[in-house]
Amino acid sequence: MEFSRVEIITNQSKLQGLIERLSKPSFRQKLHKIGVSGITVTSVLGCGVQMGTSEYQEQENDVMQLLPKTLVMIVCATKTVDELVEIIKNELYTGHIGDGKIFVSDITNIIRIRTGEEGADALNKSTVD
Amino acid sequence: MGKKLGLFSAVSTGIGMIIATSCFISLASGAGAVGTPFIISIVGVFLLNMMSIASVAELNAIMPNLTGGLAQYMLAGLGPLVTIVTMTGGYIISNIFAAPAEGAMFANVMCEFVGHDIPPAVFSVSLTIILIIINLRGVNMSAALQTVIASFMVVSLIILGVMGAFGLAPGAEVEQPAALSTDLGDIMPLTATAFWLFIGAEFIVPLGKDMKKPKRNVPLAMFLSFTIMCVIQVLMVLGFKNYTPWAELGAANSPHILYAENMLGSIGRYWIIIVAIFAAVSTQNSIIGCVSEICCGMAKSQLLPAVFQKKNKYGAPYVVILIMGGITILIEATGLSDNGAVQFLILTSSLFWMLTYMVYHINVIALRRKMKKVPRSFKTPFFPIFQIIGIAGTAYMMCNISTDPQERIMIFILSILLFLFLVVYAVYWVKHKLKMPLLKSVGVRQVMSMEDPLYYYVRHREEEDKKYFKKLERQNKKNSKKSKSVKDTALNSSSDSDTDVGQNSEESPPTYNGS
Numbered sequence: 001m002e003f004s005r006v007e008i009i010t011n012q013s014k015l016q017g018l019i020e021r022l023s024k025p026s027f028r029q030k031l032h033k034i035g036v037s038g039i040t041v042t043s044v045l046g047c048g049v050q051m052g053t054s055e056y057q058e059q060e061n062d063v064m065q066l067l068p069k070t071l072v073m074i075v076c077a078t079k080t081v082d083e084l085v086e087i088i089k090n091e092l093y094t095g096h097i098g099d100g101k102i103f104v105s106d107i108t109n110i111i112r113i114r115t116g117e118e119g120a121d122a123l124n125k126s127t128v129d
Numbered sequence: 130m131g132k133k134l135g136l137f138s139a140v141s142t143g144i145g146m147i148i149a150t151s152c153f154i155s156l157a158s159g160a161g162a163v164g165t166p167f168i169i170s171i172v173g174v175f176l177l178n179m180m181s182i183a184s185v186a187e188l189n190a191i192m193p194n195l196t197g198g199l200a201q202y203m204l205a206g207l208g209p210l211v212t213i214v215t216m217t218g219g220y221i222i223s224n225i226f227a228a229p230a231e232g233a234m235f236a237n238v239m240c241e242f243v244g245h246d247i248p249p250a251v252f253s254v255s256l257t258i259i260l261i262i263i264n265l266r267g268v269n270m271s272a273a274l275q276t277v278i279a280s281f282m283v284v285s286l287i288i289l290g291v292m293g294a295f296g297l298a299p300g301a302e303v304e305q306p307a308a309l310s311t312d313l314g315d316i317m318p319l320t321a322t323a324f325w326l327f328i329g330a331e332f333i334v335p336l337g338k339d340m341k342k343p344k345r346n347v348p349l350a351m352f353l354s355f356t357i358m359c360v361i362q363v364l365m366v367l368g369f370k371n372y373t374p375w376a377e378l379g380a381a382n383s384p385h386i387l388y389a390e391n392m393l394g395s396i397g398r399y400w401i402i403i404v405a406i407f408a409a410v411s412t413q414n415s416i417i418g419c420v421s422e423i424c425c426g427m428a429k430s431q432l433l434p435a436v437f438q439k440k441n442k443y444g445a446p447y448v449v450i451l452i453m454g455g456i457t458i459l460i461e462a463t464g465l466s467d468n469g470a471v472q473f474l475i476l477t478s479s480l481f482w483m484l485t486y487m488v489y490h491i492n493v494i495a496l497r498r499k500m501k502k503v504p505r506s507f508k509t510p511f512f513p514i515f516q517i518i519g520i521a522g523t524a525y526m527m528c529n530i531s532t533d534p535q536e537r538i539m540i541f542i543l544s545i546l547l548f549l550f551l552v553v554y555a556v557y558w559v560k561h562k563l564k565m566p567l568l569k570s571v572g573v574r575q576v577m578s579m580e581d582p583l584y585y586y587v588r589h590r591e592e593e594d595k596k597y598f599k600k601l602e603r604q605n606k607k608n609s610k611k612s613k614s615v616k617d618t619a620l621n622s623s624s625d626s627d628t629d630v631g632q633n634s635e636e637s638p639p640t641y642n643g644s
Contacts, residue, residue: 054581054583055577055578055581055584056578056581056583056584056586056587057587058587058588086504089504090344090504090505090506093193093503093504093506094193094194094577095191095192095193095503095573095577096577096578096580097574097577097578
């Protein structure tokens with residue numbers, strides 16, 4: 001099975017809705033069905049093409065201004081990426097600057113260090129124990 | 130801002146706006162003309178306006194949680210000229226006439242209740258004042274009132290409708306044909322009459338930013354409001370067939386009272402009177418609350434003077450509420466609201482309301498082309514079939530705005546004059562104040578950024594700073610006057626007993642100022 005990594009960079013405030021949705025058992029079941037078994041959330045600093053300019057400002061910043069953001073990483077089966085991305089897009093969309101970006105990349109292998117399991121086995125519950 | 134509004138409150142606002150006292154009259158006049166086949170017109174308009182609401186819901190999905198909302202969708206789709214003309218004509222002017230007309234109907238019903246000793250204007254003006262106060266207390270207060278009223282109205286009308294439709298009432302049933310005409314040529318033009326039965330659900334959109342789960346609840350509430358109303362209207366028409374002679378129904382000034390009285394006697398009469406009072410109250414409440422939000426949103430987008438976006442400590446756009454309420458009171462107090470001319474003006478401005486529905490469809494088509502990939506939490510199905518049917522159907526209703534040919538021509542002439550006046554105003558405003566191309570749409574990004582309170586400040590920094598410093602100066606002067614008068618009072622009271630203290634105190638300010 002092929003796997004992909006979906007990374008989302010968004011405003012911290014906007015992430016709350018996504019986290020709330022991820023917390024719902026029905027939604028987690030849906031995610032599990034499409035092959036998502038875990039999620040990693042990191043606080044980061046960054047800016048995009050607007051160089052950290054606020055939405056109301058008339059002119060864009062000349063110098064990069066790093067703003068607090070959240071980076072979410074999800075690994076899922078490649079065939080379910082589109083469905084996952086659709087869910088994330090709809091959840092995070094507000095129409096305002098700062099909604100964020102989604103990066104999708106291929107994963108060549110996944111290894112669970114403790115057991116040495118690889119690929120899908122490394123993502124699912126271990127069968128070695 | 131307090132608690133967020135739920136789906137129930139949103140549906141209540143929608144229903145409160147849709148059920149107006151004038152709806153009962155439209156319903157009766159349509160049913161009185163062709164009998165139960167009027168249901169075809171009702172269902173037709175229900176489906177057409179559901180398509181319009183679907184387009185509004187899609188626009189709301191692209192630009193969620195905007196103040197007012199509706200004006201910004203137009204701005205992003207078709208530019209400032211179309212926005213000012215349709216929003217001012219369709220929502221502001223039509224509701225400026227609709228609010229006092231509802232007030233007048235409330236006053237008439239109250240007079241039936243308590244007698245004619247008190248002038249009707251006292252009732253209508255008092256109601257408007259109460260609603261102004263409630264709306265000045267913010268969205269939650271207004272929605273709480275709306276929820277109570279709408280729940281009572283819906284339950285009452287469903288009970289009265291079911292009793293009438295299934296012949297369950299104790300009153301004598303009328304033996305009459307179900308259909309007075311089955312000719313589509315008679316039935317279809319009545320869609321313009323039925324249009325009044327299904328407008329206003331889009332007033333839920335301005336509440337979006339105060340709602341729980343707006344992405345789901347805004348479209349759902351709009352669809353539910355229309356569906357509930359459709360069921361009620363159909364039941365009522367079937368009930369009319371069983372309990373009210375068609376001829377009497379068409380001629381009655383208060384057909385709803387006639388219907389309830391024929392079914393339940395005096396109990397029915399008082400029941401429907403309470404429903405009619407509630408309908409008038411809820412419509413006026415929705416108009417004052419939601420139109421003020423729309424104006425506030427237009428001011429944020431600089432389509433109206435900036436003063437309209439001022440809010441009080443409860444988050445209510447108090448300037449618009451006071452102006453809107455003031456005009457309503459003025460029309461009510463002068464007795465103009467009782468006049469047939471106001472009804473005629475409402476009908477005229479309803480043409481603009483229909484035009485607004487057409488423009489929503491055009492906006493959706495424009496934004497589907499321009500922003501194909503934008504995530505939409507709601508998408509109109511079968512694009513662009515609903516939009517095309519919606520535009521064609523609404524255009525048909527506009528052509529049949531009145532069944533009386535002479536009145537229709539008068540409405541068209543007045544509409545053209547009003548249209549020209551609005552175009553002149555819009556051209557002046559866009560060229561001199563906005564300094565923008567008239568027909569060029571404004572990007573969604575810019576429209577969204579206008580929502581930020583700092584957007585206006587940053588672009589008018591000098592004027593705003595001047596205003597702020599003037600205000601500060603005035604406040605300082607006031608404070609210094611206050612402290613001086615407090616000191617003077619203290620001095621006067623103490624001068625009799627202790628002269629030395631008074632002298633020292635009088636000398637101290639120069640020393641302080643000098644230092």
